[in-house]
Amino acid sequence: MFDNPVLISVIVLTILSLLKVHVIFALILSALVAGLVAGLPLKETASIFISGMGGQSETALSYILLGVFAAMIAHSGISNLLIQKLLKIKKPNKILLLLLIAGLTCLSGTLIPVHIAFIPILIPPLLYFFNKLNIDRRAVASALTFGLKMPYLWIPVGYGLIFQGIIATEMTSNGMEIATSNIPIAMAIPAIGMFVGLFIAVFLTYKKSRTYNQLATAELAAVSEDEELMKKFEPRDWITILSVFIALGMQLWFGSMVIGAMSGIITMFLGRIITLKDGEEVVQDGVKLMGAIAFVMLIASGYATILKETDAINELVNAVNGVTGDSKFITAILLLLIGLLVTMGIGTSFGTVPILAVVFVPLCLAVGFSPLATAALIGTAGALGDAGSPASDSTLGPTAGLNADGQHDHIWDTCVPTFIHYNIPLFIFGVIAALVL
Structure with missing residues (x-):
């Protein structure tokens, strides 16, 4: 088991990430290690890796289009309304502010389907505000990651509907029907674990103040404090809000983030919020926002393909089957550990579920888990590692906003805190769900 390509590759990825090797190089090197350990020739490993990058092409395109949509929303100026309201609060409560950020982030995956694209738009101007309050940005990263993860685990709207649909479809196709x-x-019990992690991060771990330097990247927020420049709500803002609802409606109707994002973009153009003259500049801004993250997702897809081709995940599960026997408790623990390993490497819960379901469902049937318990195990195993993975959009997004002034480290200030505060509670509550459902 200890010579398993998945295990070795994820360990390499973790070490490289902790040593601050850029996530793109860390993923490529880890993918090559997985292939070589599995006995694949270097040329074949590289070929599989490149061909597998297309597996997340729709997701990458969605992120870029959502980045353009978010850039248009920022260009409209409506995001400044929230910033100005916050700046006018004389004695803001830091904990309430963090909980508000978590709540607003929840909307990005449900009612307002822009996912992480809003973070590089909204968060950098707020850094000025965070610095004035001496808020520990690790707490902000924890709040953002909570809002990105918890809704799709539990709430059947937007990304949650997609994620939960994947679980049901894969379970049914592998011999265990569930609606x-x-x-x-x-997923209700694992979701409780997310709430526990959020409250520990906000109320306990990162409650103390942390000092940051006020740099030029916070100029937008500083300017917003000028009462003469305070933005008033205008008719164009209603058009912007309309475009958001149209994007949401089209995404839900067609089940496509690409169609949803394009609908919002077209509405912004038709409403003259963005003119054709400004279109090129705004599109470039949107690509800058999300292009790097989209490319990381493509590379992560290539890495996932390598792991699939080596058949190493099946070997891990077979090894688990030989150890656990008929013990549901031990089986649940080991299955979740496998999910943690796989998702840490791949960096996407959505992409992990189909991989795990193929081998999880037969094993759960053999041990005697109910469909609800199996769904909880697969869903939690898929989500484990999404927080804390250097290749996950749940960590890349927060870093993209919080590191706008170069004072927030991706690994130590986002990945490590979110790994500790969400993967541990998810693991514990996932085991409880498997045993009681």
């Missing part, structure tokens, strides 16, 4: 409507029931 999509039952997945929120199965």
